[in-house]
Amino acid sequence: MKKVEEIENENEVVEEAAGEEEKFPMFKFDHVTKAFKGDAAALSDIDFEIQEGEFVTLIGHSGAGKSTLLKLIYAEETATEGEVYFNGAPLSKIKKRKLPFHRRKIGMVFQDFKLLPKKTAYENVAYALEACGARADEIREDVPQILDIVGLGDKMGKFPHQLSGGEQQKVVLARALIHKPQVIVADEPTGNLDPGNSAEIIDLLLKINKLGTTVILASHDRDIVDRASKRVIVLEKGKIICDDAKSKYRVC
Amino acid sequence: MFLVIGRTMKESFINFWRNGWLSIASVSVLTLALYVAGALMVLMMVSGTVLANVENRINVSVYFKPDVSEEQIIKIKSDLESYGEVKSTQYISKEQALADFKKNNANEPVILQSLDEIGGNPLLASLVVRANDPNQYQNITEYIANASFKDDVSRVNYVKNKEIIDRLNSIIGQARKVGLALALISAAVAVLIIFNTIRITIYIHKPEIEVMRLVGASNMFIRLPFLFEGIIYGVLSSLFATILLLITMKFINPYISNTVLSRSLMAFYFSQMFFILGIQLLVGIFLGIFSSWIAMRKYLKI
Numbered sequence: 001m002k003k004v005e006e007i008e009n010e011n012e013v014v015e016e017a018a019g020e021e022e023k024f025p026m027f028k029f030d031h032v033t034k035a036f037k038g039d040a041a042a043l044s045d046i047d048f049e050i051q052e053g054e055f056v057t058l059i060g061h062s063g064a065g066k067s068t069l070l071k072l073i074y075a076e077e078t079a080t081e082g083e084v085y086f087n088g089a090p091l092s093k094i095k096k097r098k099l100p101f102h103r104r105k106i107g108m109v110f111q112d113f114k115l116l117p118k119k120t121a122y123e124n125v126a127y128a129l130e131a132c133g134a135r136a137d138e139i140r141e142d143v144p145q146i147l148d149i150v151g152l153g154d155k156m157g158k159f160p161h162q163l164s165g166g167e168q169q170k171v172v173l174a175r176a177l178i179h180k181p182q183v184i185v186a187d188e189p190t191g192n193l194d195p196g197n198s199a200e201i202i203d204l205l206l207k208i209n210k211l212g213t214t215v216i217l218a219s220h221d222r223d224i225v226d227r228a229s230k231r232v233i234v235l236e237k238g239k240i241i242c243d244d245a246k247s248k249y250r251v252c
Numbered sequence: 253m254f255l256v257i258g259r260t261m262k263e264s265f266i267n268f269w270r271n272g273w274l275s276i277a278s279v280s281v282l283t284l285a286l287y288v289a290g291a292l293m294v295l296m297m298v299s300g301t302v303l304a305n306v307e308n309r310i311n312v313s314v315y316f317k318p319d320v321s322e323e324q325i326i327k328i329k330s331d332l333e334s335y336g337e338v339k340s341t342q343y344i345s346k347e348q349a350l351a352d353f354k355k356n357n358a359n360e361p362v363i364l365q366s367l368d369e370i371g372g373n374p375l376l377a378s379l380v381v382r383a384n385d386p387n388q389y390q391n392i393t394e395y396i397a398n399a400s401f402k403d404d405v406s407r408v409n410y411v412k413n414k415e416i417i418d419r420l421n422s423i424i425g426q427a428r429k430v431g432l433a434l435a436l437i438s439a440a441v442a443v444l445i446i447f448n449t450i451r452i453t454i455y456i457h458k459p460e461i462e463v464m465r466l467v468g469a470s471n472m473f474i475r476l477p478f479l480f481e482g483i484i485y486g487v488l489s490s491l492f493a494t495i496l497l498l499i500t501m502k503f504i505n506p507y508i509s510n511t512v513l514s515r516s517l518m519a520f521y522f523s524q525m526f527f528i529l530g531i532q533l534l535v536g537i538f539l540g541i542f543s544s545w546i547a548m549r550k551y552l553k554i
Contacts, residue, residue, distance in 0.1 A: 103468035114463050130259055131469030175467065
């Protein structure tokens, strides 16, 4: 009985969110603190909002809490205190069973790519669609298209180890985009790339953002942030020390 | 839904192939377990029919003293038939007993000769008594021993049959116990080995599983390949076990057919083969799923 009630409550929340969609920011961090067992808080009293269509750069040194913050966004972790809302729905209330559906609204890009080594570029991208239960003809149609967009149309049959770092990251981007997510979350996407490739990736992210997808980019590299030249949130020791729209890191 | 099943089936077949030796180990152990279980089933079925055959053949013969008249015996016969546990009684007269004896020993001229030398009919008239349940022979013999006509009875030959039946019963019972223990032990070993195989499969696929989770694959989509792998183990093992059993039956067929069993063991096995295969399939698939499930519960944190 209890379970049924819970599900009903959850539905209410979802319905509310759907009914008043305009009102809610895409992400709202409401005085979030995240502490891991036995450690000092990784994030403390984080309080900000991300609107739909925004391009947000998170910057901070390693260990400043960038990755933790992103994990809260894709619900890998839940807040110890406070709450993260996605389109008005609290993320900590997501059922394990429903988690995949949340993830399908988010495209993820990582520093270490996380490509499947035994699959070709095409298969890696197709895989994400397969996992979502897409139809075979959809996959055949969409995957080459998205690989064209990131500029790898001619390298679909290559395995990750046959591709350069930059190309691999583009495959990852294609994979992140293939299910048409509402938001792209990029955790140090240029960490393993040289400046030229990094710039290309950032430009691609900017292009994606222009087409209407929200982008959240985390990096410790000020050149990257400068290149994006969008809203910057500076994290230090788990705290937001500066949240400035249209700012350069230096100024903060 | 069908898409998901198709994709995961493909995935599990690939897993099965790429795991090579691990798969072979799992399948062979499970095959062994199912083989023992199958052999046990055949043993139980055969012993059941053997016992039934033997039980049908047993009876108690009540021999009467030479001076008891036929009328008296017929009276005793109806008296015995009114005794609840008696299924049937058959009167064998002196003359018939002699005829039967001569017929049975037609190839033994010495015996026939000596019979002639004795002259007259040395055999006794008897009643052959069959019970509903072999366990009741004890009661029936006791009843006869204490009946009003006990002085007319020369002897009752029951004791030696009883020993054979008791021995057969206890042998079959022991065999069943040992077989059951063997089947259980091998099933436990099979579960452990499949569990380990799936565990290793999960480890091999850790990065893949992580990616799956991140791109929003449902838990079912991640789990199904492992479950299917367990099912593949079950199906393959039961097929192998059946083949092995078939070979075994063929091998021991000449030793058992027509002697212990009144017909060919092969024919007997064929008549039951699909039933046994069905049970093996069920058990195999169950064990496969069961062990995959525990491995997933323990190592697949999703």
